[in-house]
Amino acid sequence: MINTIVFDLGAVLIDWNPHYLYEKIFKEDEMHHFLATVCTPAWNEEQDGGRSLAEATQVLIAQFPEHEENIRFFYDRWPEMLRGEIPGTVALLKTIRDSGNYKLYALTNWSSETFPIALERFEFLSWFDGIVVSGDEKDRKPFPSFYRTLLNRYAIEPTEALFIDDNLRNVKAAEDLGIHAIHFINPAQLKDALTAFNIPV
Structure with a gap:
């Protein structure tokens, strides 16, 4: 589940x-x-x-x-x-958030010095229950320790989590830790993949 x-x-x-x-x-x-x-x-x-x-x-x-x-x-x-948000994916994020059925987190490779620019620009970043930024942790994907930081900080059970990333290397690293994962290609493909996991979008 x-x-x-x-x-x-x-x-x-x-x-x-x-x-x-x-x-x-x-x-x-x-x-x-x-x-x-x-x-x-x-x-x-x-x-x-x-x-x-x-x-x-x-x-x-x-x-x-x-x-x-x-x-x-x-x-x-x-x-x-x-350039801006990717509208189709943000719409899926909103649907998931509005359902109230899931905890939402972000795990991002991003410099701690530039991430505040994104935080200011993109309101939807406030929808997450937590965001783990690689530059803040001095660690990054695909290193297992970075994923474990997220899992431990928010008491996430790997087998109950689903990870979405456009980089196949990062997807495989998550799967190696027992986390379900989707290799993101585009919003339409993501919607189908989420549906396959019985997540209504």
Whole structure:
């Protein structure tokens, strides 16, 4: 019996993408090259894990001094990467919340320095019974310890929880801990998957 639903935030409920900023700066092929070789996902994950934005920026500038301006843009203009909520998923979240039948949590890889911007912008983040932010914990998905922080803090029984994430790596990590999980593709697919778990949406 599922009584707890845990959402990832970025690319599930919130449309965040560095492309939204860097497409204003580069031609498309140059943008992809820059984000694959300079401001990479692996580099960004270190901030999700607790590294400060200032340190992260200096590390890259030391490696790529020719890209200093564009590297600084990543956090100086970070809000431009936030396009908005993903309406279909937020609607599903609202339906679940309004049913009153489930505890709702968020487990997110997010820098503690940028997360307050999202909290201010997205009212639906107040709907959760708790949010565990990787940057605050200095830990992140897919490490089992990060999932255990959520489980222990809110006394969640893994077999009674359902986790939703767009990253298959993170989904499998949850399943390895005995948590039911859905690999998010889009809101329509999520609705079908929730229905398969007998969650009325």
